[in-house]
Amino acid sequence: MSVPLEHDYIGLSETSLMEKSSDKISSSSSSSSSSVLNLKETELRLGLPGSESVGVSLFGKDLEDKNLGFNSLSNFTSRTKRGFSDAIDASGKWDLSINCRSEADGEKQNLLFSPKRSVEEKKSVNASHTSKTQVVGWPPVRSFRKNTLATKKNEAEGKTGSSNCLYVKVSMDGAPYLRKVDIKTYSNYADLSSALEKMFSCFSIGQCASDGLPGQEELSETHLMDLLNGSEYVLTYEDKDGDWMLVGDVPWEMFTDSCKRLRIMKSSEAIGLAPRAINKSKNQN
Amino acid sequence: MNPTLKKPRESVDLSELTQSTFPDEVLEKVLSLVQSHKDRNSASLVCKDWYNAERWTRTKLFIGNCYSVSPEIVARRFPKIKSVTLKGKPRFSDFNLVPENWGADIQAWLDVFAKVYPFLEELRLKRMAVSDESLEFLAKSFHGFKVLSLLSCDGFSTDGISSIAAHCKSLTELDIQENGMDDISGSWLSCFPDDFASLEVLNFASLNSEISIDALERLVSRCKSLRVLKVNKNVTLSQLQRLLVRAPQLIELGTGCFLPDLTSRQYAELESAFSNCKNLHTISGLWEATYRYLPVLYAACASLTFLNLSYATIRSGEFLKLLAHCPSLRRLWVFDTVKDEGLEAVGTSCPLLEELRVFPADPFEEDIVHGVTESGFVAVSAGCPKLQYVLYFCRQMTNAAVATIVRNCPDFTHFRLCIMNPGQPDYMTNEPMDEAFGAVVKTCKKLQRLSVSGLLTDLTFEYIGRYAKNLETLSVAFAGRSDWGMQCVLEGCSKLRKLEIRDCPFGNAALLSGLEKYESMRCLWMSACSVTMNGCRLLAQERPRLNVEVIKDENSDDSADKLYVYRSVAGPRRDAPPFVVTL
Numbered sequence: 001m002s003v004p005l006e007h008d009y010i011g012l013s014e015t016s017l018m019e020k021s022s023d024k025i026s027s028s029s030s031s032s033s034s035s036v037l038n039l040k041e042t043e044l045r046l047g048l049p050g051s052e053s054v055g056v057s058l059f060g061k062d063l064e065d066k067n068l069g070f071n072s073l074s075n076f077t078s079r080t081k082r083g084f085s086d087a088i089d090a091s092g093k094w095d096l097s098i099n100c101r102s103e104a105d106g107e108k109q110n111l112l113f114s115p116k117r118s119v120e121e122k123k124s125v126n127a128s129h130t131s132k133t134q135v136v137g138w139p140p141v142r143s144f145r146k147n148t149l150a151t152k153k154n155e156a157e158g159k160t161g162s163s164n165c166l167y168v169k170v171s172m173d174g175a176p177y178l179r180k181v182d183i184k185t186y187s188n189y190a191d192l193s194s195a196l197e198k199m200f201s202c203f204s205i206g207q208c209a210s211d212g213l214p215g216q217e218e219l220s221e222t223h224l225m226d227l228l229n230g231s232e233y234v235l236t237y238e239d240k241d242g243d244w245m246l247v248g249d250v251p252w253e254m255f256t257d258s259c260k261r262l263r264i265m266k267s268s269e270a271i272g273l274a275p276r277a278i279n280k281s282k283n284q285n
Numbered sequence: 286m287n288p289t290l291k292k293p294r295e296s297v298d299l300s301e302l303t304q305s306t307f308p309d310e311v312l313e314k315v316l317s318l319v320q321s322h323k324d325r326n327s328a329s330l331v332c333k334d335w336y337n338a339e340r341w342t343r344t345k346l347f348i349g350n351c352y353s354v355s356p357e358i359v360a361r362r363f364p365k366i367k368s369v370t371l372k373g374k375p376r377f378s379d380f381n382l383v384p385e386n387w388g389a390d391i392q393a394w395l396d397v398f399a400k401v402y403p404f405l406e407e408l409r410l411k412r413m414a415v416s417d418e419s420l421e422f423l424a425k426s427f428h429g430f431k432v433l434s435l436l437s438c439d440g441f442s443t444d445g446i447s448s449i450a451a452h453c454k455s456l457t458e459l460d461i462q463e464n465g466m467d468d469i470s471g472s473w474l475s476c477f478p479d480d481f482a483s484l485e486v487l488n489f490a491s492l493n494s495e496i497s498i499d500a501l502e503r504l505v506s507r508c509k510s511l512r513v514l515k516v517n518k519n520v521t522l523s524q525l526q527r528l529l530v531r532a533p534q535l536i537e538l539g540t541g542c543f544l545p546d547l548t549s550r551q552y553a554e555l556e557s558a559f560s561n562c563k564n565l566h567t568i569s570g571l572w573e574a575t576y577r578y579l580p581v582l583y584a585a586c587a588s589l590t591f592l593n594l595s596y597a598t599i600r601s602g603e604f605l606k607l608l609a610h611c612p613s614l615r616r617l618w619v620f621d622t623v624k625d626e627g628l629e630a631v632g633t634s635c636p637l638l639e640e641l642r643v644f645p646a647d648p649f650e651e652d653i654v655h656g657v658t659e660s661g662f663v664a665v666s667a668g669c670p671k672l673q674y675v676l677y678f679c680r681q682m683t684n685a686a687v688a689t690i691v692r693n694c695p696d697f698t699h700f701r702l703c704i705m706n707p708g709q710p711d712y713m714t715n716e717p718m719d720e721a722f723g724a725v726v727k728t729c730k731k732l733q734r735l736s737v738s739g740l741l742t743d744l745t746f747e748y749i750g751r752y753a754k755n756l757e758t759l760s761v762a763f764a765g766r767s768d769w770g771m772q773c774v775l776e777g778c779s780k781l782r783k784l785e786i787r788d789c790p791f792g793n794a795a796l797l798s799g800l801e802k803y804e805s806m807r808c809l810w811m812s813a814c815s816v817t818m819n820g821c822r823l824l825a826q827e828r829p830r831l832n833v834e835v836i837k838d839e840n841s842d843d844s845a846d847k848l849y850v851y852r853s854v855a856g857p858r859r860d861a862p863p864f865v866v867t868l
Contacts, residue, residue, distance in 0.1 A: 135707070136380070136381055136382060137377065137380030137381050137382045137787075138380070138707060138762065138763075139645060139648045139649075139678060139703055139705045140379075140380050140703060140760075140762075141380070141644070141645065141648050141678075142379045142380070142437070142463060143379060143380070143381060143465065144437070144463035144464070144465070144491060145463070145595075145644065146648070146649075148596065149646065149647075149648070187577075251544075251545050251546050252545065253544055253545060
C-alpha cells in the first residue's frame with residue numbers, strides 16, 4: 001500500500017524510497033548519472049562552490065550519507081521542488097536549520113551550513129512556491145496557547161517592528177547632524193538621558209548633575225527633567241500619532257513602544273510642553 | 286460463600302447463609318469510603334451484592350469518553366451522583382485535527398441529570414461542546430451547584446458565565462481554562478450577588494475581557510475561604526496588590542500583567558503583600574514579567590511548589606534569580622526562552638523537581654535557532670533525580686542525551702518529547718531516534734505515558750511493545766516504517782488504553798492486528814495514515830461493540846483520513862454530524 005505522496009514529507013515510505021534512493025546515491029556519488037544531473041540544475045544546494053557532487057541539500061538531508069536508508073533524496077528528485085519544504089509554510093513552520101549538523105564529521109559529505117544561509121535560500125524557495133501543504137496541528141501546541149503566542153507576537157511586532165532593537169533618530173536643535181540610538185538598549189530614562197548627554201556633549205548640553213540615580217521609574221522621570229533643567233534644553237519625542245511629547249511622563253516600556261524619534265529641544269521653544277523646565281532654566285539663566 | 290463449609294451457629298437461619306457475609310448497610314458504608322473510580326469499577330465486579338452496594342454509594346462519576354456510555358445508562362445505574370467529570374473530543378482536537386461541530390455536546394447529559402440528579406454539585410468538563418444556553422440551564426436546574434470547571438471546551442461565551450455567577454448561590458469553584466470561547470465582556474464578574482461569599486476557587490486567567498476591579502475586590506473581601514485566585518492579564522500590579530491584601534490566605538495565585546507601572550511606594554506595598562501570603566504554593570500568570578518586578582515575588586517563593594511561567598517569556602537572567610528563591614519547587618512550567626542556561630539553573634536549584642514542562646515560544650518560526658537543546662534537558666536530569674513528568678519541546682536531540690537523561694531519572698511516568706521538526710534524526714549521528722526511546726522504555730519501568738517524535742523506524746515500536754509494560758497512553762506522529770511497528774505496540778503493551786497516531790505509514794494490516802485489543806482500550810485515533818475505508822469496515826464488522834468512525838477529507842478515494850475507534854455500551858452515536866461516518 002502506498003503512502004499518499006503528500007504525506008510522505010520526508011520519505012518515510014520505505015519500499016519506493018529504498019529503490020530510488022539507492023539509485024540516486026550511486027548516481028550522485030559518481031556525479032555522472034543523468035538521472036540526477038538533469039535535476040541538479042533545479043535543485044537548491046548548499047555545497048561549496050565547485051563541488052558538484054557533494055553538498056547538502058537545502059532540505060537538510062545529507063545526500064551522500066549512505067547510512068541513511070531514509071534518505072529523502074528521492075523526495076526531491078521525484079517531485080523536484082515539492083517535498084519537505086512544501087510541508088512548511090507560514091503556519092506550519094519547522095526549523096530545518098538544525099537538521100544536519102554533524103560537527104564531528106569532517107568529511108566533505110557532511111557540510112556544515114549556517115542556519116542563516118539555509119534560511120535565506122529557503123525563503124527564496126518558499127517565495128517561488130505557489131502551492132504548499134500545511135501541516136495542521138504541528139508542533140502539538142494547544143490552540144489556546146498558539147493564539148496567545150500569536151497575539152503577543154503581533155503586539156510586539158506591531159509596536160516595534162523588530163523585537164530586538166529600535167533605532168530612533170535623535171536631533172538636537174543647533175547641532176549640525178543627527179544621531180541614532182537604539183532605545184532598547186536602555187532600561188530606564190536615566191540610562192537614556194546619560195547616553196544622550198554623552199553623545200551630544202560636544203554640543204554642550206549643559207551641566208548635568210551626575211550623582212547616583214535611583215532605579216525606580218517615577219524618580220528617574222523627574223530626574224531627567226532635573227538633568228535637563230540645568231540647561232537650555234528639553235528632551236522631547238515624537239510618538240506614534242505624530243505628536244511631540246515630553247519625555248518622562250509615561251512608564252519606560254510605554255515610552256519605548258511609542259517613541260518614533262527624539263528631539264533635544266531648546267527650552268525657549270518648549271512652550272507649553274514643560275513649563276517647569278522653562279521656569280527653572282529661566283531662573284538659572 | 287459456601288454455606289455448607291461454614292459451621293452454622295445455633296440460632297441462625299439457613300437462608301441467611303446464602304447471602305453475603307456483610308449486611309448491605311455495612312457493605313455500603315465500607316464501599317462509600319472507596320474514592321478511586323478504578324477501584325470502584327473493580328469492586329463492582331466481585332458479585333451482585335457488591336455491584337449493588339457500589340452503585341448506591343458512588344457519588345463521583347468519571348467518564349473518559351462521553352460516547353462510551355449514554356446519560357440514560359448512567360442514570361439507571363447510579364442513583365446518587367453528586368459530581369461528574371466528562372471528557373469529550375479526541376485529544377487531537379486541541380491541535381485542530383477535528384472539524385468543528387464534531388459533537389460532545391453537554392446538553393444531552395444535562396437534560397438527564399436535571400431529572401435524575403437534582404442535587405448535582407460538581408461538573409468538570411474537558412473538550413466538550415458547551416453553549417450559553419446549556420450554562421444557563423445548568424445554573425437554573427441544580428440549586429446546590431458548587432463546582433464548574435471547563436477546560437479546553439468551546440461553544441460558549443462570557444454570557445454563559447454570567448448565568449452561572451448570577452444563579453449559583455452555593456458556587457465554590459469557577460474554573461475557566463483555555464477554552465475556545467467568546468470573550469464578550471467582563472461583566473460576568475459583576476453578576477455575583479452582593480451577598481455571595483462562598484467562592485473558594487476562581488480562575489479566569491485565560492479570559493481577555495476587562496472585569497470590574499472593584500467588583501473583584503469586593504468579591505475577594507467577602508469570600509474568606511478563597512484559596513485559589515487566578516486573574517487575567519488585564520489586572521495590573523497595583524490592582525493585584527489590593528487583591529492580595531484582602532486574601533493573604535491564598536494557596537494558588539495567578540497574577541495579572543506584570544508590566545511596570547508602580548511608584549516606589551507601590552512597589553514596596555506589593556512586596557509586603559506578597560510576603561504576607563504565607564501559604565502560597567502555586568504562582569502562575571506573570572504576563573510580561575521582566576527583571577524589574579519579579580523580585581516582589583521572592584518573599585513568597587520559599588514554600589512554592591508549582592511555578593507556572595508558561596505565559597511569561599522571561600529570559601535566563603531573571604529566571605536564574607527567581608529560581609534561587611524557589612528551593613522547594615516540584616513542578617515547573619516555562620518557555621524555552623530561558624534556554625539551556627536556565628535549565629542548568631533548574632538542575633542546580635530545584636532538587637525536588639518532579640515535573641518539568643518546557644513550551645516553545647516560537648513553535649512556528651522557521652528561522653529561529655534558539656530555544657532549548659538536549660543539553661538543557663540533560664542538565665535538569667542531572668540535578669533532579671526525582672523527575673517523573675516531562676514535556677519538552679526542542680529543535681534538536683540525540684540518542685545519547687536521552688539515554689543519559691533516563692539513566693539519571695529512571696522514575697519517569699510521563700515522557701513527552703517533541704522534537705519540533707518532524708522526522709528529524711539524531712543531529713550528531715544522523716541516525717534515527719530509535720535508541721533514545723528504546724532507552725526510555727527499557728529504563729523507566731513505571732512509564733505510563735509516552736509521546737515520541739523525531740525520525741523513528743519500526744525498531745522504536747518494537748522496543749515499546751517489548752518493554753513498556755505499564756504504558757497506557759501513546760502518541761505517535763510522523764514515525765514508523767510499516768505496519769509492523771503498530772502491530773508491535775498493540776501486541777506488546779498490555780495496559781494500553783489510548784493510542785493516537787498521525788501521519789504514519791500504518792495501514793489496514795496494522796489496524797486489524799488490534800482486533801482483540803480495542804475493546805480493552807478507551808480509544809484509537811489514526812489520521813493521515815494508510816488505513817482505508819475497507820479496512821475500517823472490516824473492523825466494524827468484526828467488532829460490533831466498537832464504534833468505528835471515519836472523517837473523510839474531500840477526495841473521493843478509499844482512504845480513511847481520520848479514524849476514531851472506541852468501545853461503547855451505548856451503540857453508535859445518534860448525534861453524529863454528516864462528516865462523521867459510522868461504519
